[in-house]
Amino acid sequence: MWGAAEAAPVAAASQEESEDESEVLEESPCGRWQKRKEQVNQGNRPGLQSTFLAMDTEEGVEVVWNELQFTDKKAFVAHEEKIKTVFEQLVVVDHPNIVKVHKYWLDVTESKAQVIFITEYVSSGSLKQFLKKTKKNHKAMNARAWKRWCTQILSALSYLHSCDPPIIHGNLTSDTIFIQHNGLIKIGSVWHRVSAKALPPELRSPLCAGREEQRNLHFFPPEYGRVADGTAVDIFSFGMCALEMAVLEIQSNGDACVTEEAIERARHSLDDPIMREFILGCLLPNPDRRPTAHNLLFHRVLFEVHSLKLLAAHCFISNQCECRGAGGRWGGCSSECFSPTLPTDLWPENVVEEKTKALDLSIVMAEIQHVGRPPVQWRYSEVSFLELDKFLEDVRNGIYPLMNFASARPHTLPRSASQPPEDSQKAKTPTPEPFDVETRKVASACGARGEREAPVAPQSRAP
Secondary structure (H helix, E strand, O other), X not given: OHHHHHHHHHHHHHHHHHHHXXXXXXXXXXXXXXXXXXXXXXXXXXXXXXXXXEEEOOOOEEEEEEEEEEOOHHHHHHXXXXXXXXXXXXXXXXXXXXXXXXXXXXXXXXXXXXXXXEEEOOOOOEHHHHHHHHHHOOOOOOHHHHHHHHHHHHXXXXXXXXXXXXXXXXXXXXXXXXXXXXXXXXXXXXXXXHHHHHOOHHHOHHHHOOOOOHHHHHHOOOOEOOEOOOHHHHHHHHHHHHHHHHHOOOOOOOOOOOOHHHHHHHHHOOOOHHHHHHHHHHOOOOHHHOOOHHHHOOOOOOOOOOOHHHHHHHHHHHOOOOOEOHHHOEOOOOHHHOOOOOOOOOOOOOHHHHHOOOOOOOOEEEEEEEOOEEEEEEEHHHOOHHHHHHHHHHHHXXXXXXXXXXXXXXXXXXXXXXXXXXXXXXXXXXXXXXXXXXXXXXXXXXXXXXOOOOOOOOOOOOO
């Protein structure tokens, strides 16, 4: 009885605290993004004074509300267009293994000048936190998981480095890499290096703070600070991350930097000679001798011939409408099917299960003929549609990137004219934001012919 009586006020206090954290402190100019009181810590985020949990009221998901404050208000106003250009470039960066920047706007008042931008919320924590938990439980790193994580990180770096001009992360550590509960890797803080490099010197002071954190200095190559950063900087940082993932932790002395002796011990502890060769190639002192992210994806420690199942899944997802053939069958796939970045918003959940409800499960779906003995047959009844749906979802989310078909040619990021910044001066309203220009194509459509003509799509207003 006493226990129940004591538990009641504790539960009530906990509920009050939860409600207090979910209190809405501020809204975006359009009302879509709602800043909450609860602050979040998503690893090392240099230059950010405040990061809050927020709600996307349109999608019904949690996001992160980031506030990047500038002390020199006069310089901020003078370079306002440059700041907008930087964040417009970040908004159009889109890859399944990169934390997405959804929107930004400038907030200038009498007392402050800041950029507020909304990013994807990664709730499962940083890679460093995961590795510490794994080591605490006395578990060794699974080689298969190590390869999958390396492939996803390199897929993101290959995408960034192949942009025209190349995007250099410049702050890749196990603190800025996040891992979801399903094994999906996300690289965060891409905005930091782009902003610090593009903005004038008088605006860089808040962006430079935190990069030289002592415990993360070993992630930066020998040439750091002496020559201009190139893509080889990210390769060195990735190599150190790959080493840390393989050994779970590179021992440091408290908050002090990791010593060269500790790194050397970690290298010698690697049992697999091919893995050791792969990591040491990334950590070469000469940046000109380090391999590219694209070439590393074809290293023998990572490269594997993709299964027909994975090829078909990528083709199925990336050609949702275009592969539809006569009679409801799927076919006509080309090499363009195989893309490391896939659309994610056209298929409903459990699409395979829904599409197979009308099938006769006794029908033979595949057969292997043998001479002198009966053929081997597979029927639809032998397929687990739930497992297949789960596999398609993992592929769509970027857990199994298809890198054998990745292009090494530079690609230019699209202009972000369809992604205007939020106007902090306009009145708050519950109405949706102005729509973006629709870029998807309808390959085929059918329906009853009516008496009225189809309405013409409205033209998007210029920002």
